[in-house]
Amino acid sequence: MGEVLAVDLLNLNADDRHFINTLLGEGEVSVRIQQADDSESEIQEAIFCGLWRVRRRRGEKLLEDKLEAGCAPLALWQAATQNLLPTDSLLPPPIDGLMNGLPLAHELLAHVRNPDAQPHSINLTQLPISEADRLFLSRLCGPGNIQIRTIGYGESYINATGLRHVWHLRCTDTLKGPLLESYEICPIPEVVLAAPEDLVDSAQRLSEVC
Structure with missing residues (x-):
């Protein structure tokens, strides 16, 4: 800190x-x-x-x-440190249309529980994922109580989730549209610091x- x-x-x-x-x-x-x-x-x-x-x-x-x-x-x-660490029991029920949601959920949980494996980024933009995958991950993480906005090269919206050190990041550009969507596992995303x-x-x- x-x-x-x-x-x-x-x-x-x-x-x-x-x-x-x-x-x-x-x-x-x-x-x-x-x-x-x-x-x-x-x-x-x-x-x-x-x-x-x-x-x-x-x-x-x-x-x-x-x-x-x-x-x-x-x-x-x-x-950023108030939420509890998750367990596999938090996994929501599978939903129709899942492609990579379940392995991504296990990857996310593994890095959350191991501080030595942080920071870690799961770049959804570069992965073949469905809307069902996005919904599954969103249900896994739950809502958080922190919202961050950064401006510079485009805009970034970084929302804390209900899991400790898990952030949902979306980068957009007014001309090009969405640039990046990812889950960041870290105390606070580097772009904020x-x-x-x-x-x-x-x-x-x-x-x-x-």
């Missing part, structure tokens, strides 16, 4: 909050997390890679407002404007 540094912004006055909002802007990664206490965390990467605005709300009430520096914000690390060199670069850029 690495070190995550945090500054509390909850009690800033309106002028200071406006300054922070203008300075940070909006970067390439945004995250929503539905918390167990019915609150929701909204996370937006700044234009400075590795700098994250983390806000948590319940309804219209702002409960937390923090600025964090790190490869990923603490709330995301915590939420800020690299150490990005953090160094952001610190240098911040020192120039502050």
Whole structure:
């Protein structure tokens, strides 16, 4: 996970909050997390890679407002490890039209249960699979409570599933349409994380404007 540094912004006055909002802007990664206490965390990467605005709300009430520096914000690390590890008993009943759904399910479960076998990617785009296979895998994984969107070369939508460290990733391009669909087995997909060199670069850029 690495070190995550945090500054509390909850009690800033309106002028200071406006300054922070203008300075940070909006970067390439945004995250929503539905918390167990019915609150929701909204996370937006700044234009400075590795700098994250983390806000948590319940309804219209702002409960937390923090600025964090790190490869990923603490709330995301915590939420990504909450689900239990799966067992083969979770396999849903077979459905008509299955082609490769069952072996892919066993591959996925094997890597989830073995941290030494992570990260691992199951690229559905490169495999002969049916809609029944997709449905079977979706039923196996179940819904999660984290939604991530990244922009850059096209858009990526990365949803946590109900299984620990299993993410459903879809990459699209406005002109070319779908580019990639995969299941990623890892604590947090690499495309979301800020690299150490990005953090160094952001610190240098911040020192120039502050």
